[in-house]
Amino acid sequence: MKLIIVAPRFLKFITRGFAKAIVLFPFIILSKGADKYDTALIRHEQIHIYQQLELLVIGFYLWYVTEYGVYRLQGYNHRDAYMRLSHEQEARYYECSPGEHRKFFGFLRYL
Numbered sequence: 848m849k850l851i852i853v854a855p856r857f858l859k860f861i862t863r864g865f866a867k868a869i870v871l872f873p874f875i876i877l878s879k880g881a882d883k884y885d886t887a888l889i890r891h892e893q894i895h896i897y898q899q900l901e902l903l904v905i906g907f908y909l910w911y912v913t914e915y916g917v918y919r920l921q922g923y924n925h926r927d928a929y930m931r932l933s934h935e936q937e938a939r940y941y942e943c944s945p946g947e948h949r950k951f952f953g954f955l956r957y958l
């Protein structure tokens with residue numbers, strides 16, 4: 848079961864307009880109602896839910912922010928640092944691979 852909320856103002860506030868969706872466990876928060884039918888986007892966000900479960904939610908956020916910070920310290924701009932994040936790379940892979948089962952802690956192979 849997916850818990851989807853459409854909250855454009857909240858999403859814009861949290862991401863400063865950077866993202867069209869975000870996962871705040873256990874909810875997928877979207878900027879537009881029509882995005883509920885964007886299967887690739889929903890698959891992407893569902894992968895983040897699995898990742899959050901694996902790291903007991905708080906561990907996901909700590910890992911995510913730390914990895915992002917490391918990439919920023921290495922000189923990557925916001926967009927490039929975001930694109931390099933292991934959690935994002937795994938989610939992008941599976942959004943284009945419906946039916947393929949991810950491995951437990953699958954994001955580690957993108958480090």
Ligand SMILES: [Zn+2]
Pocket residue numbers: 891895934935938
């Ligand atoms: Zn993502």
